Amino acid sequence: MNSTTQPLAEAPPTEAKRRWSRVVATLTALAVVPVLLAACAGGAPSASNSTGAPKAGGTMKVGSPSPNAAPDPVTMYDPGSINVVQQVAEYLVWSENDGTLSPMLATSWDSSADAATWTVTLRDGVTFNNGSPLTATDVVASIDRLIAPDSVSSAASSFAGILTVGHTVATDAKTVTFTLDRPFADFPYLISSANYNTVILPADYDGDFLHNPVGTGPFTLTSYDPNTGAVYAKNPSYWDASKVYLDGVTMTFFTDYTALSSALLSRSIDVAALVSYSANQPLYSSDQVVLQSTNAVGGTFLAMRTDTAPWDDVRVRQALALTIDREALKQALQGGQGVIANDHIFADLYGQNVTVPQRDKNIDEAKSLLAAAGHAGGLTATLSAPQSAAAMAQLIQQMAAEAGFTLTLDLQDDATYYNAPWLEVPLGLTGWASRPTASQFLSLAFTSDAIWNTAHWSNAEFDGLVAQYEATVDKTARAALAQQIATLMHDQVPQIIATWPENAIATLPDVHGVPVSASAYTELAHAWLDR
Known part of the structure; x- marks a missing residue:
């Protein structure tokens, strides 16, 4: 994932992008609408x-x-x-519902003061089901396999600009040291179940899992x-x-x-x-x-191409956001489950106590903003979406019409939409799986160099704040940065984030x-x- 003010490592191969596109598509399709x-x-x-x-x-x-x-x-x-x-197969660390981390194959993880070096201690007495013991060498090989230059794993994007091959070292049989390319306070989440490909496999794993289903x-x-x-x-x-x-x-x-x-x-x-x-x-x-x-932090976001007219005018973006009846969406699409969102990524679940005035439906203000932006007679645009989000697209179409937006729907089957169009359409819905930290969303979808920045949003102030946030360990300082980031996202509204889902089994x-x-x-x- 990309998330600093400077260009990071190149994006992973096209196939890796396609794979992540498909997981987003699949998760959205499973929910039919953003649940x-x-x-x-x-x-x-x-x-x-x-x-x-x-x-x-x-x-x-x-x-x-x-x-x-x-x-x-x-x-x-x-x-x-x-x-x-x-x-x-299992992970080093498990991500809990409340965003905390629990030991799994690792019993502890500690960082240097600047969060640039992390040391992980492995659990004693763990063996793979083929009888071989789990060692630090297996962990090194498992991580390097994911981030190798020719990797087509979705995890490669998560580690991009943060960890490179050769910087994961077996200090001894039960200790692994990660020397990061830059400080990253949320690194343990990248080696946890929150990054689903990071299960630990034997060092000599040959890629034929179904014929040799090895794990701990x-x-x-x-x-x-x-x-x-x-x-x-x-x-x-x-x-x-x-x-x-x-x-x-x-x-x-x-x-x-x-x-x-x-x-x-x-x-x-x-x-x-x-x-x-x-x-x-x-x-x-x-x-x-x-x-x-x-409760979860994910769902379906509405991205507006900030580099393409008319969405390059913040007033138009704000106007569209003001047409959304968030409670009505939650009732219609989620049966009333979940939580109202506010066009920034810092949901209450992340525990950073961000306070930004709630954006509510206000058709008069939306019309006024459209007129100020030169669209007093209304605005015509195409709203693209995967077929799995058709119900949400139709509701947005109806809501936006009240303020003078005439949205023509472009509904595509999920496989086609998430293969390429979702990254290029001027106005489009994208389904996102839940993530336990805000940094995973920020660096994936919002910073200037993020490989899945569907809004094509580029804001130097925002990038700088995210870079500071990711490198900051102190909770009070992080919360202050989160407040600034959330306020900027809400004001600039590159993406409309209307609700957070509640998920079920x-x-x-x-x-x-x-x-x-x-x-x-x-x-x-x-x-x-x-x-």
């Missing part, structure tokens, strides 16, 4: 819906999206593939069929095996969300991952299932220990069945 899934439990998850003493035994049946390609930890980009891999996780993959699903058995050598209660897991793939809902209601499956209000209405109205939810009542996940993960390490 994505939010951050989840840790290496020792404190699962919701977990009551009484856990019972050992049984096989849990999980409904999951179908993988878009053969699952591989290095190149996976869609929720289906990630679900397959994460039962077998709670389960082993015993069979895989791309058309039907995957089967897992409990990993007897797991480092926390006493807290793995299931004998195994059967994962069934779904491409149809009506079928997913029906499967849970008929008890053909125990868990329905990635449910949303819009796509799984029968589950939201049933008393036969348990829905767990959590559905289970049968006798399923326990399966927490809701912010990043579309299905965490089963401590799951159990009360049967």
Whole structure:
């Protein structure tokens, strides 16, 4: 991800861009409208819906999206593939719902005073399911594999300008030192579950995961069929095996969300991952299932090309933002779930106590701004969107019309839209997965050199503030910078961020220990069945 006032490393290869485009598209498509899934439990998850003493035994049946390609930890980009891999392979650190980090394969992570050097200590007694011990050498190889110059992993973009090959070193068998290209206070999140490709694999991993599904996780993959699903058995050598209660897991793939809902209601499956209000209405109205939810920071943003008329005039951007009835959007698209957003990235979930006056619908002011910008008679433009965000596009079209905006909809299938157009259209909707830190959004989508800066926004003051924010460790100083960044984003409004989603997972009542996940993960390490 790019996020300083200076040019950073070159963007990753086109294929890597396409892969991330597809994960954005897939996450949005799974939600149908902007209801994505939010951050989840840790290496020792404190699962919701977990009551009484856990019972050992049984096989849990999980409904999951179908993988878009053969699952591989290095190149996976869609929720289906990630679900397959994460039962077998693990992260150094786990990102929790509240944005805190929990130990997983790493027991501690410490930085130098300037946040430019990070030292990670590995857990003792961890082995891969092939019998080899986890060492610092495996961590070095896993990270260097992701950020190699020829890497097509989505993670390459996350580390761009922050960490390069050769700067991750095994100090001893259980200690890894990361020497960053520049200070980055949120670095632990880049080596956590928040950066989904960073599962740790053996140093000699050859890329053929389905034929050699190696990892340190709670389960082993015993069979895989791309058309039907995957089967897992409990990993007897797991480092926390006493807290793995299931004998195994059967994962069934779904491409149809009506079928997913029906499967849970008929008890053909125990868990329905990635449910949303819009796509799984029968589950939201049933008393036969348990829905767990959590706030998230993600959703669908409306980008306006700040380098292209008429969106290069801030008054036009502000006018469009003033036409949006945020509560109505939340009710219509999210069933009232979630939180109203305010055209900046610092949601309350990030805990920085940013205070910016809420932008509410104000048609009179919107008309006045349009007139001042030379569009007293109204403005005609095209609103582009993936088909999965069609409902949101239609609502925006209707709302904007009240102030004189005539928006023609350009709806494209998700695969086509996210292959290229989403980065170039003058006015377009983009779906974003939830991220546990603001810096991940800032450096991905808003700074001048960000490779997914859909608004093509370039503001030197903003870039400088973000660079300071990312290099600052002190919480008070960071909060002050966050306030300045949020105010600038709100005033300049390169993107309209109207709502934050609340995300959900559905289970049968006798399923326990399966927490809701912010990043579309299905965490089963401590799951159990009360049967």
